[in-house]
Amino acid sequence: MAGKRQHLTVDELCEELGIARSTFDDWRAKGRAPRCLKLPNGKLRIRRSDLEAWLDSCMENAA
Template sequence: MSMIATDREILTPAQLADELCVTTGHLAQLRFTGQGPRFLKLSPRAVRYRKADVEAWLDDRTKVRTE
């Protein structure tokens, strides 16, 4: 994954969906349920993700065994 960059870089939902190999609809559902990475709400329809927040979210989900 090419997420290593400066903390201030931001992604659109489409860009993040492409990076994570999921749909934008899945990201929307994660936002709705509060289970996804932190996001910025720039306007009622403009959502962005800070790369640092996505990295932190991924780190929280890294496992060494199944539960």
């Protein structure tokens, strides 16, 4: 994981997954997005470990 940030912004997550912000917002509203941390300023961050676990769960569901 060298060179990868441990906490991603929503924009960074969307760029990495190649999705629109509206898609992320829709997934989050439906409870289908990776776990998010809400900072005191209201901004969201996603732990890389939570993203990796979420991606693994998506692969299992696709099988």
